Amino acid sequence: MTHPKIFISRLIPARGLDLIKEHFLPEAWTHEMPPTREELLEKVRGVDGLLCTLTEKVDAELMDAAGSQLKIISSMSVGVDHIDIAAATARGIPVGNTPGVLTDATADMAFALLLSAARRVMEGEKYIRAGKWKTWHPQLLLGADLVGSTLGIVGFGRIGQAVAKRAQGFDMRVIFHDPSAHAVHGAKPVDLDSLLHEADFVSLHVPLTPNTKHLVNADFLSKMKPNAILVNTARGGVVDQVALYNALKSNQIFAAALDVTDPEPLPMDNPLLTLENCLIVPHLGSASQRTRDLMSLLAAENLIAGLKGERLPNCVNPEVYSR
Numbered sequence: 001m002t003h004p005k006i007f008i009s010r011l012i013p014a015r016g017l018d019l020i021k022e023h024f025l026p027e028a029w030t031h032e033m034p035p036t037r038e039e040l041l042e043k044v045r046g047v048d049g050l051l052c053t054l055t056e057k058v059d060a061e062l063m064d065a066a067g068s069q070l071k072i073i074s075s076m077s078v079g080v081d082h083i084d085i086a087a088a089t090a091r092g093i094p095v096g097n098t099p100g101v102l103t104d105a106t107a108d109m110a111f112a113l114l115l116s117a118a119r120r121v122m123e124g125e126k127y128i129r130a131g132k133w134k135t136w137h138p139q140l141l142l143g144a145d146l147v148g149s150t151l152g153i154v155g156f157g158r159i160g161q162a163v164a165k166r167a168q169g170f171d172m173r174v175i176f177h178d179p180s181a182h183a184v185h186g187a188k189p190v191d192l193d194s195l196l197h198e199a200d201f202v203s204l205h206v207p208l209t210p211n212t213k214h215l216v217n218a219d220f221l222s223k224m225k226p227n228a229i230l231v232n233t234a235r236g237g238v239v240d241q242v243a244l245y246n247a248l249k250s251n252q253i254f255a256a257a258l259d260v261t262d263p264e265p266l267p268m269d270n271p272l273l274t275l276e277n278c279l280i281v282p283h284l285g286s287a288s289q290r291t292r293d294l295m296s297l298l299a300a301e302n303l304i305a306g307l308k309g310e311r312l313p314n315c316v317n318p319e320v321y322s323r
Helices: 014-021 037-045 060-066 085-092 103-118 119-127 159-170 192-198 218-222 241-251 289-307 319-321
Strands: 007-010 047-051 072-075 150-154 172-176 201-204 231-232 255-260 278-280
Touching: 007 014, 007 192, 014 231, 014 241, 014 289, 047 289, 060 085, 060 241, 072 289, 072 319, 085 255, 085 319, 103 119, 103 201, 150 159, 150 218, 150 255, 159 172, 218 241, 241 255, 241 278
Parallel strands: 007 047, 047 072, 150 172, 150 201, 201 231, 231 255, 255 278
Antiparallel strands: none
16 A cells, blocks of 8 residues: 655654554654755655644745645644745645644733733843842832733734633733724724724734734834833734834833744844843743644644545635635
């Protein structure tokens, strides 16, 4: 029996990998770092199925390098901005993603960053490690309160709504901007300018598209309150990091907390890393054991379905089935 040729571009959790191995004989990349572009182009040659992550750019060149027999691209991610969806659709290739299962983990991370930035947790930790803590002081590292404040959510899909639900526990007023979403969890829809003028915290939950690239620019930041905190758990490209640096450096806004940057990893000479009021963590939004296990299972299920000629459980370009 001839097995389909499969390449898995990163070492995914065992639950997903084991499920694939029950059906097929995949080749999995086992190194800590992702394959280089050249290595990826070589590894995909002749594959029937590709399981990738957000660290791999899957464009028309890569699809053509794989060959016309490529049946399925499955990404272990919700966002698919690393995949040329139009190119895949034109070639009749369904693309799968992993929505839903990382909603709570990412919402938790957004709130962890929000709280950490508001109460200056990382600044306090660095203060101690630098040997500066001599005594309690009534003016030391004063931060922001959540209770009674206004949280503005930009993008009100699953994750944005989960953040709004968490805000209820802190008695926060919640407003959101998303023309395609309905109000839930007591959140009030507003236009973007109103959100920026009213919010003490602005949390980003939009996909990276041509329309949202550098949505957070100098004009956006100029409309925020001087005590406001920006939280980004969406995609790094949503924020113009030069504009953000300037706003933070000049205290135009109080602080920022970023789970995502552009690029990733952020170069060590990036000026954002010099700022005490900018908290940056290495894309940990979905980084809980349970969540990553479930993501790997969904990615595996998409891959298996595609290789069997079945409809993907989670397909981002369902129009391929009407071709």
